[in-house]
Amino acid sequence: MNLALFEPDIPQNTGAMLRLAACFGVPVDIIEPCGFVWSEAKMNRAGMDYVERVDIQRHIDWKAFESSMRDRRSRLILLTTKGAIPYFDFKFRPDDTLLMGRESAGVPDHVHAAAQARLVIPMRPNCRSLNVAQAAAIVSAEALRQTGGFVAADLEKAFAGFSSAGS
DSSP states (O other), rough: EEEEEEEOOOOHEEEEEEHHHHHHOOOEEEEEESSSSHHHHHHHHHHGGGGGOOEEEEEEEHHHHHHHHHHHTTOEEEETOOOOOEGGGGGOOTEEEEEEBBBTOOOOHHHHHHHSSSEEEETTTOOOOOOHHHHHHHHHHHHHHHTTOHHHHHHHHTTTTTTOOOO
């Protein structure tokens, strides 16, 4: 599973998604140009000390990212408010790449066309969208749950001392 950020606009959201990726053990592709100056200091401030734990690959542009996708034969899954498939009805695969659009504009039509699937997080009618980092967390967790991407030893450690109701 990979997380890809298309021309991210807001360093704090990028930092939050990098922290998510560190905690879930998911590599991240950054498709440039970013809407902010990328710097170690800015990313460390936004992602705290988690950024150093993330496998980050930066791509100079969409074409460079597409080339990387062909090389790894990953399926591109776009999260979009214009999606037709609810994320919880989708069958994820371990080699999927979850693509997040720009906070200000989503992704252009040619990126929509390149995606093998376009997923939506259902929301109440008068709400436009979730924060991009929240959307990444929701769908990444479901994708990892479906594909067994959460390591059993990590789960046992995380839930040590808890017991299920009625035990």
